[in-house]
Amino acid sequence: MLLQAVVTALGLWLASEWIPGVEVLSTGSLIAAAVLLGIVNALVRPVLTFVTLPITFITFGLFLLVVNAATIGLVAMMLGGFNIIGFWPGIGAAVITGLVSTIAGWFIGEKKD
Secondary structure, three states: OHHHHHHHHHHHHHHHHHOOOEEEOOHHHHHHHHHHHHHHHHHOHHHHHHHOHHHHHHOOOOHHHHHHHHHHHHHHHHOOOEEEOOHHHHHHHHHHHHHHHHHHHHHHOOOOO
């Protein structure tokens, strides 16, 4: 879980550097945003994914970008030092964070028991 928070923080930081409209005001805000995003992804995202399943199916899964952007936007609304200004910066942050997580997954891999 700690490693996932670090990867998420890296993705959010890269999004703040590359995407205009994504702002992280401090390192503490970045860490809090990463941890809170992990909690929101565990609790809220499954419900949003289930509710939006028909439109996700029709769009061949592309609507999941909107769901991911919504979860990042929810985190931004909860934290004062993390801001998403607009819809497209939210989509960009979702794409960057997802790519960073995917690339990290390739290198980290799964634990073998």
